[in-house]
């Protein structure tokens with residue numbers, strides 16, 4: 147996995163609440179057996195008209211936001227389906243961080259698996275950053291994972307919390323499976339114990 | 348004496364393999380369910396790193412999302428991408444030696460219906476699947492939740508998951524339900540009250556007399572939608588009904604193992620005085636038959652209500668409600684019962700079990716779909732379908748003008764040929780009313796099987812109690 151350290155980039159405002167993973171990547175794109183190539187279909191039904199042309203009103207289609215790397219979103223981002231295709235599509239598009247007041251649980255975990263940092267901030271801070279993101283490509287935000295801060299284009303800085311273990315993995319680009327495989331002896335002994343205690347499992 | 352524990356605490360503690368100083372745990376997974384949409388990349392990952400499935404005997408796969416629900420699917424799936432996904436699962440199941448119910452097997456069906464039906468899901472287990480509605484299995488007092496594809500690969504390779512413990516939330520439904528009110532109305536009403544993020548960070552234990560009174564099917568319906576309330580999982584303590592349901596199923600323990608299992612299962616309840624971080628109490632008598640009007644499962648109202656206005660809400664929900672009303676083509680102030688429908692879908696992992704079909708058939712007996720409305724019944728598994736046919740339910744549905752389909756996810760998410768056309772409006776027993784979920788531009792109203800049956804008869808959203816009053 148790629149390391150996430152510090153990011154300065156364009157942030158796009160998406161104030162809608164409850165943006166679900168069906169919106170992030172609609173079901174017809176889940177038929178792939180690969181992890182890549184989904185970026186063109188990110189937010190497909192909001193981003194394109196039924197005839198396939200771009201919807202000029204959608205934020206990521208506007209010239210200032212085509213290189214977006216950070217999303218500032220409404221409450222409860224990523225709710226709904228567990229599809230990891232959602233962070234895969236975001237990553238493929240180039241989005242590396244999302245800021246909201248809250249995230250759905252499975253989506254939140256899926257982000258970390260793909261080197262994307264979901265940042266939870268209080269409503270007041272998200273409101274400030276949302277306004278900042280509305281300034282277009284001149285508004286470049288900075289996310290510093292090591293320091294756990296997001297800084298707006300005019301220098302207002304907000305501290306965020308992140309799970310220490312997840313932070314460590316992201317900073318170092320560590321792969322969960324590799325880490326867990328170092329614990330195989332513990333898994334072996336748990337299984338041996340359970341074969342006695344709950345043999346029906 | 349140790350401190351009192353919740354049911355969640357007990358199951359969690361019984362599965363911890365390793366704890367890091369910061370509280371991150373390695374949790375052992377007893378059952379891993381797999382379907383064709385969220386698994387190909389995980390198996391590919393195993394192949395690329397030369398890894399095996401650690402516990403193939405605890406891994407169960409079934410194709411459900413992509414499969415057509417019409418005859419002939421055993422030999423051919425028209426949509427090439429769907430076919431490739433199903434074939435990939437066929438191959439992965441074989442190559443890695445996991446339990447498999449292919450589309451040719453009568454036991455095939457929606458993964459969350461097949462697991463309990465075959466006795467793979469048992470009380471006290473940890474159950475995961477690359478699917479958010481894994482919460483369904485919580486009805487057995489199993490800790491069950493959805494995971495992403497990277498985690499699917501992690502479980503395949505290690506039979507564990509890296510987890511931090513969630514907080515405990517209790518949702519108590521007291522007293523009795525009124526006639527015409529079902530498990531679906533309970534679960535929708537909870538989400539209507541707590542919101543789609545109300546359970547975020549929690550595992551919910553559902554309890555109270557109204558929950559106890561539910562059948563296992565009803566309990567599965569309640570837990571199924573825990574995820575729509577934002578919770579990591581939903582749980583119901585196992586009781587005699589649970590044991591009765593499990594007993595004799597193909598993969599349930601037998602003989603001495605059954606006795607040993609039962610002894611442990613009987614310890615799986617929340618101790619007196621255990622701490623919950625959040626408590627919600629709803630009176631069963633206060634729950635009405637409900638429907639959703641918008642594009643979020645929290646957009647729930649009693650069928651007797653009217654469509655709200657965006658201004659009735661606050662904060663970010665104002666814009667979201669405006670967008671929903673526009674998408675759904677609804678005007679504030681109109682009666683919900685004046686909303687005309689084009690289609691009825693009875694099925695899904697929420698309401699595709701035998702009891703759901705019985706309940707819908709009971710309303711539809713001797714009745715017919717309203718003119719211009721199309722109806723589809725999709726049993727949750729091949730065995731549910733068989734049972735329904737034995738009971739003659741298929742005949743009631745067919746006589747009423749419904750299509751009687753083969754098992755699968757079907758219209759619940761239009762990844763297969765069953766979809767709504769743009770602008771079409773559907774009374775659905777599934778769990779998500781998101782924009783485009785059942786087909787681009789399609790409009791979904793979530794409700795119980797009896798409410799969907801009532802709407803089928805009249806052609807508009809209908810209070811099932813009115814239909815029930817007519818029949819008695």
Ligand code: SF4
Nearest residue numbers: 480695696756759760
């Ligand atoms: S029936 Fe619907 S919700 Fe259930 S597993 Fe299938 S697609 Fe998901």
